[in-house]
Amino acid sequence: MIAVILSLMLAGQGIPLSGPQTGTVTGILKDSLGRPVPGVRVTALTKPDSVSDLASVSAMSGIAQTDAEGKFRLEGIPPGGYFIAAGRLDVQTFYPGTPDVVDAKEVNVIAGATVSGVDFAMSDVSYGRAGVAGTLAVPIQVSINGGGPIPVSGNGALTFLRLEGINGATSTISALLTRNVVNIPGPQVSAYRVTIENLPENYSVTSMTYGTTNLVTDPFRLRPSEFPAAPRGNQIEPLVIIKSPDGSIRYFTTANLPVAGFPILQLPQDVTAVRTLLAGTGPGLRQPVIVVDEDGAASLVTPASPAPPPSAASLPRSVISITLGKVAAKSRNGVRVSGKVNASGARSVHLSDIPGTVYADGTFEVFGVPPGLHTVVTRNNPGGSSAMAASIIVGERDLDGIVLTETPLIPRLTSGLSAEAHDPGPVPLARISGTITEEQSHQPLPIKELQLKVEGSPGLTIPVDNKGHFETPPLLPGFYRFEAPLFGHTTIREEVEIRDKNVTIELHSSVM
Secondary structure (H helix, E strand, O other): HHHHHHHHHHOOOEEEEEEEOOOOEEEEEEOOOOOOOOOOOOEEEEOOOOOOOHHHHOEEEEEOOOOOOOEEEEHHHHHHOEEEEEEOOOOOOOOOOOHHHHHHEEEOOOOOOOOOOOEOOOOOHHOOOOOOOOOOOEEEEEEOOOOOOOOEOOOOEEEEEEEEEEOOOOEEEEEEOOEEEEEOOOOOOOEEEEEEEEOOOOEEEEEEEOOOOOOOOOOEEHHHHHOOOOOOOOOOOOEEEEOOOOOEEEEEEEEOOOOOOOOOOHHOOHHHHHHHHHOOOOOOOOOOEEEEEEOOOOOOOOOOOOOOOOHHHHOOOOEEEEEEEEOOOOOOOOOEEEEOOOOOOOOOOEEEEEEEEEEEEOOOEEEEEEEEEEEEEEEEEOOOOOEEEEEEEEEEOOOOEEEEEEEOOOOOOOOOOOOOOOOEEEEEOEEEEEEEEEEOOEOOOOEEEEEEEEOOOOOOEEEOOOOOOOOOOOOEEEEEEEEOOOEEEEEEEEEEEEEEOEEEEEEOOEEO
């Protein structure tokens, strides 16, 4: 029924629904935990001619709704450049997964063609409808007994706080453990059973509280009066300041968005100084602020010349405070491999088929790794970003200092490298270079690009110059396939194996 209504709406606006003069865009929408998001509006917005017009992007050329698997299909799109957006009209998420239209990636639609693989993760703030009352942002504060970084993922999956509704509350709410807030929809009499999912096996929950409530044994409860009323147009979202047990201070809004005009580094790293600053007449400081002390007590601080304050109900009674403790890892055969993920964003990690742990400081570790050649690769990568990876040789001792870098293609492993023939450590990345010529004349072919592919990947475009020369970026060891269709010539299809040294090849095509 929804699909029929949308089709009628588009037809009524004069938007063609199909045909050779229009194109199609398909993709998958996921949430911040990498799970498919069903029943969410996705649209194609016409890209403006000028950068100055970015803020007013609103012309819809197609609209669809994600299915149970998060898949969407935008049909009847006239040729041209578009931004693909999902979620609330006032706080959209743009492909490849950004709330800022300036960072959106253009999708070019061609008549009669389908642009596939437009997959991205929707920001948590893009859920729901604009101006709806009742979402309470409850701060999350995590600490580690004895110090150390917070785990981002464990057992190969993202670690997150799960609130499972009981007594008629919204069924399930999730937030990454490293997020600053969890958004609770309301207003309602809410009761939730709180757990931490995918916690690494060498960690345990020492305590989890909300004020005086022990969330390990008792449910998390909210009353309708604690939820904020619908926002008025002249209200400003409060800035939240949390002081952690380690003395650091974090800043975020209750919607977890950057705050325009409030550079984090210009605010003092001291709660008392923040209170003093905001009580004064500092330039531009008209935003109400929630200050959460290290003991979990929350209070509202209003500057001397404030904008109209938010509803008092938007101030949570306390903080969900979580303390984790370290326990001994299970004894197993093999060694420990550790290093750093050289990128931002929450990710999980696997070494061959062995799941590992990623931490908030960007480090990772995997236990029980046998000797041999392995690929370390991140999964659950943020929308629009490539995996981070490295190929390594593992010996009989623990291996540290492995750095994972952006890798668009993860190939099938080569059998030409072994622990016996190489020292343990990272395998040097190498390139494939060469020329494309006509088989009989050996003259360069008029081709602008090649496709480099591995199984299960959409491929990587490799440019070719006017002399037929090409060169790939640094690649992991493994098997790759070159492909290029040529009008009037045979299609190029050739598999190439690369190990730890550069490879030079010559690709041929003959006249048909």
